[in-house]
Amino acid sequence: MTAPGAPDRGTRTERTRSAEVPTRLLVHALVREDGTVDAGQLYSVAVLLGMTDQQVRLCVKRLVTDGRFTQEGRGRKAVLRAVADPTGALAPNAEYVRHAYRQDAGHAPWDGVWHLFAFAVPESRRTARDALRDTLLxxxxxxxxxxxxxxANPVADIVEAHARHLGVLDSLTFLxxxxxxxxxxxxxxxxAAGLWPLGEIAARYERLTDFARHCLDGLEVREEAGGAGRGASGRLALAVELAAEFTRAMEPDPLLPPELLPQPWPGTRARRLTADCWQRLRSTGSDRPEGREGLRLFRLYGDTLGDLPEES
Known part of the structure; x- marks a missing residue:
């Protein structure tokens, strides 16, 4: 699976770590279906991601101070409880992601239509104007x-809904x-090459590809060793990193139709490897340790990547 001259899979598994995971995101990723986070599990996964106990303690303290979590107990024996669902920043936009995979499979060909939006919102309504611009981007x-x-995508309904909410629909022209x-x-x-930063977008997908391959290599090594290794914490660390890297690549992608992109497009390969890795992660063990409810992370990504279209 690795190229000639590259480190062997075991070395790659131990040394390659491309994803950068904020501590706050890690806490959100380990929220179980009942809204709780096991602090012992949190600290165990954090150390595999290169985080110190001090980082975790400070992050938990901030989340509790901000009113996002409550805490019962102390240290590794503590249980955090989410005050509100904190997984919004972690959850993929299911329809957006599925559209990307439909494009990859050849099920969403471009009809050749460009969609244009023009607006002239006065300076007195700068906040609404900026919000409309952010929506378009x-x-x-x-x-x-x-x-x-x-x-190149038919997003007029989404733009109109936001413009109506902002009270600037009368200042917006659709064409x-x-x-x-x-x-x-x-x-x-x-x-397309002149209007969108395709080089930057492609580079993010190359990074995702590298990490997804690392993930698959690590899981293969674990399977060959009969499941030995870092156990459930190691698997969760990989899942959290994969989710973070996938989000980092997908969020700035305008999902241009394949007809407008250089081919082969690295996003197609990266997304397929991500789906393969996620399925392997889900099948390498239960995310319901000791009979407790599973992690929302696995449901969110499992629901989105679990039923992908076949390529044409």
Whole structure:
């Protein structure tokens, strides 16, 4: 599975660690279905991610002070209880992710239509104007000129809903076109390359690919050793890192249709490896230790990546 001259799988498993996981995200990732976090499990996974006990203690203290969790007991014997569902930042947008996999499988071909949005919101409503711009960027639209944005995806309903909520719908113009030209550039692939930072997006997916391969290598080594190794904590550490790396790659991706992207596109490979790794993680052991409820992390990603379309 590794290239000639690369470290053997055992060495790679021990030394390769590409994902950077914030301590707060780790706490959120270990929330069980009953809303609790086992502090003993938290500290065990944290050390595998290179975190110190002091980092974990300070993070827990801040979360409790902020009113996001309550704490019963002390140290590794403590139990944290979420005051509200804290998994929003960790949970993937299921429809967004499934659309990406539909594109990868060839089930969402581009119809050749560009979707444009133009707005002129006065300075007196700067907050609403900035929020509308952030919405457009969030759904993958790119700026053409001041107040004019374009995307290849049909996101008008989402943009309209946000504009209506912000009270600026009357200042927003919707337009579709199959004839887009920027200067002398008319080729859709060239337009996409000029409008979106495809190199940066591809680099994030290459990083995800490297980590997903590391994850698969580690799981294979564990299986060959008959399940020996770092046990449940090691598996959870991999799952948390994989979720963090997947989010880091997916969030800034405008999910342009494959027809507009250089091929082969690294996002396709990275997403498939992520799905493979996630399925292996779920099958290598129960996430319900000692009969307790499983982690929300496994349900959130399992529901999203568990039923992917077959490639054409």
């Amino acid at each position: 969030h759904v993958g639209a790119a700026p053409l000129h001041g107040g004019l944005y374009v995307t 579709t076109s199959t004839d887009l030209r920027v200067g002398n550039v008319t080729d859709p692939v060239a337009l």
